[in-house]
Amino acid sequence: xxxxxxxxxxAGFLRERALEQASWRGRERLVGPDWxxxxxxxxxxxxxxxxxxxxEAHPEVRQVLLVGIAGAYPGAGLRAGDVxxxxxxxxxxxxxxxxxxxxxxxxxxxxxxxxxxHLPADPLWTARLHAQLGLVPRPFLTxxxxxxxxxxxxELERRWxxxxxxxxxAAVAQTALWFGVPWAxxxxxxxxxxVRDKTRWDVPGALAALxxxxxxxx
Numbered sequence: 001x002x003x004x005x006x007x008x009x010x011a012g013f014l015r016e017r018a019l020e021q022a023s024w025r026g027r028e029r030l031v032g033p034d035w036x037x038x039x040x041x042x043x044x045x046x047x048x049x050x051x052x053x054x055x056e057a058h059p060e061v062r063q064v065l066l067v068g069i070a071g072a073y074p075g076a077g078l079r080a081g082d083v084x085x086x087x088x089x090x091x092x093x094x095x096x097x098x099x100x101x102x103x104x105x106x107x108x109x110x111x112x113x114x115x116x117x118h119l120p121a122d123p124l125w126t127a128r129l130h131a132q133l134g135l136v137p138r139p140f141l142t143x144x145x146x147x148x149x150x151x152x153x154x155e156l157e158r159r160w161x162x163x164x165x166x167x168x169x170a171a172v173a174q175t176a177l178w179f180g181v182p183w184a185x186x187x188x189x190x191x192x193x194x195v196r197d198k199t200r201w202d203v204p205g206a207l208a209a210l211x212x213x214x215x216x217x218x
Contacts, residue, residue: 001217002061003037004051006168009203010068011037013211017218025053032218044091044144044171051172055179063125066172066185067214069206070164071146071193073157076138078164078189080202083213085129086185087137089119090160091170093144098159108174119173122182129184132216138163140185142170146193153194165193186214 005011008028014037015021018030027050028039038054040047055061066086072078096102099117106114126137141162147153156162169185176183190206191198 001035001063001065002054002058003035003065003067004040004047004172005037005066006040006042006047006068008039010207010210011039012207013214025050035218040168040172043167044142047168047171048175051175052179055175055181061181063122064172064176064181064183065217066169066183066187067210068166068168068187069190069203069210070140070166070187071153071191071195072164072189073141073162073193074150074154075157076163080189080191081205081209082189083133083135083209084140084164084187084189085126085133085135085137086121086140086169086187087126088121088139089169089173089185090139090141090162091117091119091174092141092156092160092162108177110177115174115177119170119177121173121184125182125184129186133186133213135186135213140169140187141165142167148194148196150192150194153192156193164189186210188213 020031030037101116108115188206188210191201
């Protein structure tokens with residue numbers, strides 16, 4: 001299993017379990033007894049190029065799990081410290097305001113299937129994580145620029161039906177789909193989406209909740 005995380009601050013619980021800590025193309029790489037982990041960098045471009053290069057160099061990788069923190073949309077019923085499992089990733093800032101399908105231009109085409117803005121998580125692995133971790137799959141949304149206000153967050157939630165917002169998930173999803181590698185994603189809520197006042201964030205609490213939720217995997 002390859003575990004990927006956007007920033008080094010999101011990997012403290014992995015670092016504590018690692019047998020080896022190294023560097024791969026300037027990114028942190030951790031090696032555990034039956035897993036490895038890789039820092040991706042912030043945002044979609046970093047996530048796609050890092051994961052793509054790593055999968056090209058390591059064809060033995062059989063599944064990818066993205067972990068980290070996220071902002072919760074106002075109607076999702078989530079609070080700081082809640083941990084959520086992705087049913088899909090939605091790439092919300094690609095194409096028109098309503099997405100790519102209206103243009104007839106898929107973001108990814110594999111054999112007979114076209115993917116526009118919605119990128120489904122691997123159903124078998126997601127079901128396994130649901131059973132192991134007790135997390136209910138919910139839609140995630142990815143943007144290069146996160147919500148700046150409550151109204152912006154509420155509009156994105158209304159338009160796309162997502163529960164949480166992040167900056168890397170769709171890139172990991174699309175890259176994994178292209179390589180034919182099953183992907184899944186687990187994130188902990190650190191803040192309400194649209195709230196930029198970091199005094200209202202709880203990153204340490206979110207990371208502690210994430211570590212606890214993922215314990216059954218180790």
